[in-house]
Amino acid sequence: MSSIREVPDSLKGTEPPYDLLVVGGGINGCGIARDAAGRGARVLLVEQDDLASHTSSASTKLIHGGLRYLEYYEFRLVREALIERERLLKIAPHIIWPMRFVLPHSKMLRPAWLLRTGLFLYDHLCTNMTLPKTRAIDFKKDATGRPLQNQYVRGFEYSDGWVQDSRLVVLNAMDAAQRGAEIYTHTRLTGAKRGPDMWEATIENLSDNSTRVVKARAIVNAAGPWVASLLHDTLHIPSRNNVRLVKGSHIVVPKLFEGSQAYILQNPDKRIVFAIPYEGKFTLIGTTDVPWDQDAGHVEIAPDEIDYLCESVNRYFDKAVRPSDVVWTYAGVRPLYDDNSGNASAVTRDYVLDVDASAAPILSVFGGKITTFRKLAEHAIEKLAPHLSVLKKPEWTADVALPGGDFERSAFQRQVSKLQDFAPHLSSHTAWRLMRNYGTRALQIATREAGDMGENFGADLSRREVDYLLDHEWARTAHDILWRRSKLGLFVSQDDAERLQNYIDHRHTDAHHAVMQDVA
CATH class of the missing domain: 1.10.8.870 (Alpha-glycerophosphate oxidase, cap domain)
Structure with a gap:
């Protein structure tokens, strides 16, 4: 929130260096800034727009293990996410809460035994799970079957979590700031000179075009969809890793069903779509997976995506949804780690942290999902700790409440x-x-x-x-x-x-x- 003023050449370098310059005010950048500041590091975070203005506010707003990732044998990722789900429910009980998900079984898609096996694993990969476990449902007798078409006679119900995603980002930034971090929004990194053990970076306030030169012992590149371009175009550093940009779009329609439960719907293309109670009077439907090679800062839903999401819910619910029913849409680009998968839906949601310590270190974040942001931040600090002695202090974020979350x-x-x-x-x-x-x-x-x-x-x-x-x-x-x-x-x-x-x-x-x- 502080302003940036032009720094005279005579004063450049006179202020003490930052330990970390974090680039990116999404969930990963703010999570890393919070963790580092809590260990006593001097942290500066810059975000070119508002906090959570892109990917981190365009999610399906779930804190979940990712049930469907079991099909791709992502057991480590699912287990880590389920463990994190429990932790996040404890440290942010105001903006994260449990939700039950109803999975209707379709005879034309995954067999019931496969769903049952996957849900059994989902319930037991996290040994300290506190949420209710899976149950089988007879839709002819259970209230959750009322909104569904008669062809769906059985299914399953399991637990996951809901999150106000953009608020999760802001709360991490607030906590980082309370622990000494400086947070600058509408500010971008325009360039940096790299020395053996120090970066000299120029940041620009986009509100008035004023600039400031700062020194930092390390840079964290948490620029999301721009992680690769920040390396290649701004810092001129080659990288062996890259991101795969995938657009995910959502629609919001008037409430489709009563109750607090959500629905997870299987589609013939093997993708799944969620239908989730939203803001009391609406249903949130998403998401799509569309390869994206355009400007990540200007993303909108396409008409065919609206049609796809309408068709997905219309296969299951009695109450039909038409494009004309849509009251709001949002879309974002997920910067997934490029694992060379041919199918956008099969691209891993796991993350890779790449440290280049050939001179002053830079850590770049490739991929990730909102559920695992806290653990990702811990891993990032672990990777930087050998290069920054201040970061060798113990991990601490697993049990410390986010602002406002200090209650059971x-x-x-x-x-x-x-x-x-x-x-x-x-x-x-x-x-x-x-x-x-x-x-x-x-x-x-x-x-x-x-x-x-x-x-x-x-x-x-x-x-x-x-x-x-x-x-x-x-x-x-x-x-x-x-x-x-x-x-x-x-x-x-x-x-x-x-x-x-x-x-x-x-x-x-x-x-x-x-x-x-x-x-x-």
């Missing part, structure tokens, strides 16, 4: 009640939403008196909440607030969104004037 998962409703006791004017829905977004930090937003919450920008979004997001979560625009810090964009009118942006603009102007008066 079973106590969530009690936390909601506590918030309502403090601010009785909050509706039950608003209190629930604030607790789901901010956890115990909702008490920093809510006020005892309704009038102190300030202007309402629609969908119970108050000035108090907006100010909190601007002051503590790096939000800069209405879009940041409505579509990444929350999903209130689904409920706010265009007029309200413009009113919100006008408020933010005026607030920035007032802050700028105050700074100029202080300088004068």
Whole structure:
């Protein structure tokens, strides 16, 4: 949130060097910054856009082992992800919670014995699993069968987790900042000179084009879809690894079914599509797997992807979905490690961490999935520790709550009640939403008196909440607030969104004037 000013040549190099310069404000970059800062490292993270503005806010929003990866014998990845699922449920119980997934059996696709075997492995690869295990379902007797077509008579139900993905990124950045890391959004690395044991990097503030030269003992390249181009084009470093860009698109439609369960649907092409309860009134449907060789920063769903997702759910549900029913779409590019698979769906979701220590070290992150970000960060620190003594301190992130997550998962409703006791004017829905977004930090937003919450920008979004997001979560625009810090964009009118942006603009102007008066 700090500004970047031009540094005179006479002052360059006078400030102490950073231990790590992290490039990329997605889940991996913010996770690594948090881990390193918590070990005492001096960390600077730069992100060219908003936090989680690309891949990390365009996921299917699941904390899961990846049931279908068992078909590709990715046992290590699935086991690691299932273990991480348990850990993340404990350290972020406000934004991550369990969800049951219903898997209808289709006689034309995978046989029932294969599904049963896969689910048995899924339940037992993680020895400390706390979630309910798999059960077989007779859809003629079970309520989960009501939305389904009559041809589906049996299936299975298993456990996984749901996550507010972009909030997970922001909370990692917040925790990193509280531990001393500097987080710069709308800032990019434009170049760097590499010495034997130090990098001299130039970063640019894209808001005003001011630049700053910093020194860092190591660089972490967590640029996601741009990981290879950062190496080749910006730093001019060859790499033996590469990424495979795969576009994943989602649609949101009015609610298709009642209940808190999600559905996992098998398709004739052997891909699976999820249908998930979303924001109370909607169903989220995704995802596609489409090879991508265009600009990773400008990604939109294609009409044929919308058709594909509609057809997928229409094979299973009584209630048909048409493209005209879609109320919102989003798409992102997944930067998967290129394992030379011919099928985009078969490309590994595992990650590779490549360290080049021929001079000042640089670690590049290839691949990964949101569920394993914390373990990926630990592995990254392990690989850098031989080159940076400060990183040799013990690992610590497995049991430390993310901001607002300092309560037991079973106590969530009690936390909601506590918030309502403090601010009785909050509706039950608003209190629930604030607790789901901010956890115990909702008490920093809510006020005892309704009038102190300030202007309402629609969908119970108050000035108090907006100010909190601007002051503590790096939000800069209405879009940041409505579509990444929350999903209130689904409920706010265009007029309200413009009113919100006008408020933010005026607030920035007032802050700028105050700074100029202080300088004068």
